[in-house]
Amino acid sequence: MSLNGSTNPGxxxxxxxxxxxxxxxxxxxxxxALWFGLLGAPVAWSLQLISAYAFTAHNCFPRLxxxxxxxxxxxxLFAILVAISLAALATSILGLRTALSSRRATARETGHDxxxxxxxxxxxxxxxxxxxxxxxxxxxxxxxxxxxxxxSLEPCTQMTYISSEVYH
Amino acid sequence: MQDAAAAVPGLEAKLQQEWxxxxxxxxxxxxxxxxxxxxxxxxxxxxxxxxxxxxxxxxRVQLARADNHLLSPEQYNQLFTVHGVTxxxxxxxxxxxxxxxxxxxxxxxxxxxAFPRLNALSYWIYVGAGIMMYSSVLVGAMPNAGWFNYxxxxxxxxxxxxxxxxxxxxxxxxxxxxxxxxxxxxVSLLKTRAPGMSINRxxxxxxxxxxxxxxxxxxxxxxTVACVFLFLDRRFGTHFFDPAGGGHPLLWQHLFWMFGxxxxxxxxxxxxxxxxxxxxxxxxxxxxGYVFVACATVVTGVLGFGVWLHxxxxxxxxxxxxxxxxxxxxxxAIPSAVGVCxxxxxxxxxxxxxxxxxxxxxxxxxLFTIGGVTGVMTAAVPFDLQLTDTxxxxxxxxxxxxxxxxxxxxxxxxxxxxxxxxxxxxxxxGKWGFWISFVGTNLVFxxxxxxxxxxxxxxxxxxxAEMGWGPLNLLETVGAFVLVLGMLLFFINxxxxxxxxxxxxxxxxxxxxxxxxxxxxxxAYNFAVIPTIASRHPLWEDRLQDSAARxxxxxxxxxxxxxxxxxxxxxxxxxxxxLRMPGDSFAPLALxxxxxLGFFGLLAGSTWLSAFGFAGALTSILMWLxxxxxxxxxxxxxRDGALAVEGAGTQSVAWWxxxxxxxxxxxxxxxxxxxxxxxxxxxxxxxxxxGAPELRLVLINTLLxxxxxxxxxxxKRAVNTRRSARALFGVGCTIVLGVTFLxxxxxxxxxxxxxxxxxxxxxxxFTITGFHGLHVLVGVVMLIVVWVRMQRKHFSEAxxxxxTNVTMYWHFVDVVWLAVFTSLYLTPHxx
Numbered sequence: 001m002s003l004n005g006s007t008n009p010g011x012x013x014x015x016x017x018x019x020x021x022x023x024x025x026x027x028x029x030x031x032x033a034l035w036f037g038l039l040g041a042p043v044a045w046s047l048q049l050i051s052a053y054a055f056t057a058h059n060c061f062p063r064l065x066x067x068x069x070x071x072x073x074x075x076x077l078f079a080i081l082v083a084i085s086l087a088a089l090a091t092s093i094l095g096l097r098t099a100l101s102s103r104r105a106t107a108r109e110t111g112h113d114x115x116x117x118x119x120x121x122x123x124x125x126x127x128x129x130x131x132x133x134x135x136x137x138x139x140x141x142x143x144x145x146x147x148x149x150x151x152s153l154e155p156c157t158q159m160t161y162i163s164s165e166v167y168h
Numbered sequence: 169m170q171d172a173a174a175a176v177p178g179l180e181a182k183l184q185q186e187w188x189x190x191x192x193x194x195x196x197x198x199x200x201x202x203x204x205x206x207x208x209x210x211x212x213x214x215x216x217x218x219x220x221x222x223x224x225x226x227x228r229v230q231l232a233r234a235d236n237h238l239l240s241p242e243q244y245n246q247l248f249t250v251h252g253v254t255x256x257x258x259x260x261x262x263x264x265x266x267x268x269x270x271x272x273x274x275x276x277x278x279x280x281x282a283f284p285r286l287n288a289l290s291y292w293i294y295v296g297a298g299i300m301m302y303s304s305v306l307v308g309a310m311p312n313a314g315w316f317n318y319x320x321x322x323x324x325x326x327x328x329x330x331x332x333x334x335x336x337x338x339x340x341x342x343x344x345x346x347x348x349x350x351x352x353x354x355v356s357l358l359k360t361r362a363p364g365m366s367i368n369r370x371x372x373x374x375x376x377x378x379x380x381x382x383x384x385x386x387x388x389x390x391x392t393v394a395c396v397f398l399f400l401d402r403r404f405g406t407h408f409f410d411p412a413g414g415g416h417p418l419l420w421q422h423l424f425w426m427f428g429x430x431x432x433x434x435x436x437x438x439x440x441x442x443x444x445x446x447x448x449x450x451x452x453x454x455x456x457g458y459v460f461v462a463c464a465t466v467v468t469g470v471l472g473f474g475v476w477l478h479x480x481x482x483x484x485x486x487x488x489x490x491x492x493x494x495x496x497x498x499x500x501a502i503p504s505a506v507g508v509c510x511x512x513x514x515x516x517x518x519x520x521x522x523x524x525x526x527x528x529x530x531x532x533x534x535l536f537t538i539g540g541v542t543g544v545m546t547a548a549v550p551f552d553l554q555l556t557d558t559x560x561x562x563x564x565x566x567x568x569x570x571x572x573x574x575x576x577x578x579x580x581x582x583x584x585x586x587x588x589x590x591x592x593x594x595x596x597x598g599k600w601g602f603w604i605s606f607v608g609t610n611l612v613f614x615x616x617x618x619x620x621x622x623x624x625x626x627x628x629x630x631x632x633a634e635m636g637w638g639p640l641n642l643l644e645t646v647g648a649f650v651l652v653l654g655m656l657l658f659f660i661n662x663x664x665x666x667x668x669x670x671x672x673x674x675x676x677x678x679x680x681x682x683x684x685x686x687x688x689x690x691x692a693y694n695f696a697v698i699p700t701i702a703s704r705h706p707l708w709e710d711r712l713q714d715s716a717a718r719x720x721x722x723x724x725x726x727x728x729x730x731x732x733x734x735x736x737x738x739x740x741x742x743x744x745x746x747l748r749m750p751g752d753s754f755a756p757l758a759l760x761x762x763x764x765l766g767f768f769g770l771l772a773g774s775t776w777l778s779a780f781g782f783a784g785a786l787t788s789i790l791m792w793l794x795x796x797x798x799x800x801x802x803x804x805x806x807r808d809g810a811l812a813v814e815g816a817g818t819q820s821v822a823w824w825x826x827x828x829x830x831x832x833x834x835x836x837x838x839x840x841x842x843x844x845x846x847x848x849x850x851x852x853x854x855x856x857x858x859g860a861p862e863l864r865l866v867l868i869n870t871l872l873x874x875x876x877x878x879x880x881x882x883x884k885r886a887v888n889t890r891r892s893a894r895a896l897f898g899v900g901c902t903i904v905l906g907v908t909f910l911x912x913x914x915x916x917x918x919x920x921x922x923x924x925x926x927x928x929x930x931x932x933x934f935t936i937t938g939f940h941g942l943h944v945l946v947g948v949v950m951l952i953v954v955w956v957r958m959q960r961k962h963f964s965e966a967x968x969x970x971x972t973n974v975t976m977y978w979h980f981v982d983v984v985w986l987a988v989f990t991s992l993y994l995t996p997h998x999x
Contacts, residue, residue, distance in 0.1 A: 021740070022366030022368065022740050022741070026740070045474070056486055056492075060486040061485060061489070062850075063850050063852050064416070064484075064850050066486060119454055119455070119457060119458055119459075120714050121458045122703070122704075124368045124739060126368075127368035128367075131462070134459070134460065134463040134464075134467075138467050138499065139467075142495065142496055142499040145496075145498070145499060146492050146495050146496075149492060149495060150488075153487065153488050155486075157486070157487045
């Protein structure tokens with residue numbers, strides 16, 4: 001292998017020099033915080049979606065039979081769905097908050113104003129923090145949307161407006 | 169500063185000799201050059217587009233007037249099924265793979281993909297799948313149950329011919345091709361970027377293809393599981409989708425759409441990435457909101473996994489359950505709108521040059537908006553219930569697929585054709601082609617919205633005149649042929665420009681990304697000097713003045729000693745390791761051919777042909793993986809200057825490749841176990857009907873398998889500390905334990921009184937444990953290879969990636985067994 005400085009003139013080590021390192025402020029934020037900011041809300045949403053659907057289907061559609069009211073259990077279906085939604089909401093907010101504080105800690109990494117940070121995307125740590133904010137916001141909307149459905153619809157709402165001759 | 173390449177006399181000639189594919193048949197069949205494979209993908213996918221287009225034209229002629237009997241109902245069924253399968257599976261995804269294969273190493277500043285031979289394998293299996301699908305024409309049994317192939321219509325009772333079998337086997341073959349291709353993209357992105365190309369400096373097409381590849385790894389196993397289950401139902405009398413035996417047809421819909429909706433984003437996200445990268449070139453400014461668009465791309469892919477039920481709104485599932493998925497489907501509008509706003513702002517704030525490529529990208533934005541809006545409409549449950557299975561849905565999906573895939577693809581051909589061939593395409597012919605295609609697309613697909621709302625169902629071969637659908641159908645047929653004319657002009661332009669196009673030069677569009685820094689067409693080795701990247705627009709840095717740092721092209725890593733490229737760290741792309749790349753080989757072709765033969769054997773019900781094919785495939789794999797003496801010698805050279813060679817653990821591409829295998833295989837088992845719980849929860853009878861399984865033998869077997877993880881870990885640690893006798897002992901014990909596990913599993917099968925065709929539980933039990941056993945067998949074969957290599961002293965403290973990888977795989981197989989044991993053996997005792 002030949003590197004700059006070995007068989008040709010130039011730098012002596014195969015690293016990008018510190019002046020152009022893509023993440024000069026990478027030591028200011030733990031990598032775990034960056035990943036949590038990015039993944040917290042999406043994971044919370046995924047678990048909320050799957051578990052809420054599973055509980056609803058299991059309690060309102062057992063053995064593929066549509067019920068008007070959920071199967072009676074020790075804990076009501078509504079309480080379970082609310083608990084799932086609250087857990088997802090809390091995790092998403094925590095993810096968003098982590099991403100926000102990561103962004104603050106790395107604000108100077110981009111070397112640009114906000115326009116530069118968004119359009120140019122410089123500063124890898126800042127980029128991950130900023131992405132975490134955007135990702136968390138979108139999934140927070142999704143989590144809130146699902147939570148609002150739990151609150152606004154009866155768990156085993158029937159499609160009474162559909163003719164059974166047509167759809168069954 | 170002196171040019172680095174000039175310091176090594178004859179560098180370019182040396183690299184050319186090392187990397188160039190030899191001419192002639194031998195070179196053609198054995199090449200692993202990503203550029204050649206990429207172009208082959210493009211040409212093959214375009215051939216399928218032409219075939220799919222001819223099928224569509226025939227259907228449009230049939231529907232042009234009422235009570236038409238040009239095609240029989242059966243011919244029409246076959247045509248619309250094969251048209252859908254061709255366009256969605258054989259054109260839309262492979263065409264994007266073609267671009268990504270060709271462009272990625274050039275855009276990433278590398279000399280090849282991470283796994284060049286897997287790249288070739290992916291292409292050859294794709295060809296095999298296409299041949300298998302279209303060989304159905306020869307026996308007059310093309311797939312005929314629609315591109316999503318719902319049972320019970322596709323069950324043997326109602327569709328007894330080979331039609332559906334062709335579909336199931338060809339798609340299973342295609343999933344193998346797409347999976348290995350996706351793993352290759354993921355690892356290439358993680359490990360083979362030019363120094364300095366941190367994740368915030370990636371072109372959007374790379375984000376698109378990465379998201380699509382991750383989606384493939386997680387979603388494709390659902391299709392594989394569905395196809396395997398249905399094939400077993402049809403050929404071996406299992407009951408996965410048969411309610412009489414405890415199965416359920418809705419299971420197919422769940423599995424198919426768990427794959428199907430992510431797949432929609434697989435075939436659009438890379439194309440949207442093309443738009444995000446091409447528009448800025450012609451608008452003479454960076455993409456507005458790069459970070460937003462990069463995030464929107466990934467977010468769309470993730471949300472795509474949570475919307476599969478919106479294809480099943482009319483199946484009777486409770487409204488609250490449906491509403492969760494409706495909500496997620498509507499939320500997808502947010503990242504989509506981010507993209508549209510960004511593209512419009514880039515055009516608005518830039519100084520657009522109205523080239524043909526630009527027009528196709530602008531046309532995409534218009535068509536995507538229409539397709540996106542109708543997507544939001546169908547995400548609303550009440551609306552969808554009214555329009556399910558009408559032409560409104562056909563209109564929506566064609567706006568999405570033609571608008572978001574075909575238009576960007578053609579625009580991308582105009583854009584990258586000069587890079588691939590060194591010649592420019594004819595702009596005047598191109599603009600004519602665009603306008604004719606754009607008008608044709610809207611003429612053929614927009615009236616479908618109206619027909620859908622008038623109640624015209626999809627998939628009917630004709631209609632009565634009194635329905636009043638005739639005039640709009642005629643208009644659509646006229647539009648279809650206008651679109652065909654536009655496409656014809658495009659293909660003529662490609663052929664004429666290839667022969668007589670004007671010389672393009674290295675960067676005819678004055679574009680900012682790395683592929684334009686090398687010659688047109690690029691040399692076999694892509695870059696004589698590996699570039700060092702300082703920004704997202706390496707070729708526009710002087711103009712943009714975003715920072716003082718500059719990317720360098722003349723000075724950097726040379727790597728002249730063999731087929732080498734640089735491996736970099738995952739997030740910041742710091743030089744990490746020298747990767748030695750494999751050369752041309754016949755092994756990928758041999759594996760693809762034998763695997764395809766094996767699948768033809770399954771289709772024909774020929775045990776001999778299947779055995780021959782799969783034995784050949786196994787032999788090809790062993791030949792592929794078996795290291796030669798030279799390679800073993802090479803491993804002794806552990807450092808090259810400041811960098812490790814090949815490396816170990818996360819430095820190694822093989823380690824990341826194994827992670828991809830484990831991810832996709834985990835998904836495979838997860839879908840099968842999800843199917844078990846779905847059927848168990850919905851079964852109205854006892855599940856299993858013959859009582860809960862016996863636990864004594866399986867508990868011993870579980871203990872054996874778990875012990876084998878400990879012995880293998882012991883062996884691996886011994887390799888790390890150079891204690892070869894202990895290492896051989898540890899791996900040897902693991903092999904013995906693995907073989908004993910398999911023997912006891914067979915013993916358990918022979919003791920069972922039930923068979924896979926007894927009920928759904930038995931079908932699941934034998935299939936899931938069978939697949940797990942197959943994985944144990946593969947692990948044992950890998951362990952034997954490792955053991956032999958240990959004896960030959962192939963491994964050292966620094967180089968033992970194969971040992972690490974097989975250990976990871978073995979632990980994975982153990983964890984899967986715990987899940988299988990808990991689900992199939994323990995839960996029946998809890999019911």
